Amino acid sequence: MENATLAGATAADWLWSPPKMRWRRVYPGRIDQVRQARDFAETLFKGAPCVDVVALAVSELAANAVRHTLSGERVDGWFGLEVVYDNPAYIAVTDMGGHGIPTVLPEGYGSPYNESGRGLRTLYELAQVFGVHGNSTHGHTVWVHLDANRKLEADLEAFVRSVS
Template identity: 45%
Template structure:
């Protein structure tokens, strides 16, 4: 290890979290929230697309999209990497990346995220789950 490496600390992560009402018009508010935080980030368009897809999935497939529902968006930036995550109130089924047919009107969101993000994943159950995508750094295979 060189002396310069000893003096250079690891980047300090910056973390922002905000809760939103479970209504479709909140997708625009999420894009504004994330866009303002990451202004100038080279992969901002990909992060915004992922945030939009994750919110749409939370509203469409979980209790967060029901009357009185809520979801939370978290953005973590560490150096040249950004993690965007959406935590919902759970629902039936599990998030899955699948091939959508040419004429399908939906079903491409997580597939798109898997192609643009360095990595993505989820954890949780039918009472609540978090789906996250990481951008920047090296893309995983």
């Protein structure tokens, strides 16, 4: 927005006007840093309908980076978080690579009582678009586009019905 158009604009118009608001942060590759990343994203999306979906996405992607890649294995490990406040919202986590390719498991995979293995599938179902780029040598970026107007409650009810 140029200065000439600010005369009749609200503070919200200015705050959320183009260019898109984009943040990047790097976190040590420790499990306690997943909460830090999620808290950061929740602060950015506070008051938005999608805040819980964003929090879930950041938690899942960051936890996977720490649990399944060199990001969590190396003393100097790290993961990166990129967030774009827009519609769709963009959430991406970059890891240090090391083990295979992040994979969305097939629908209905395993027991619904398994403690792990369905997180990326859940994000895949919640996302407008889901993607992975990179490789095991140089690291992966796993990203999602999320509808900024979509609340988690309704989605969770539908998801629970689908796995029951």
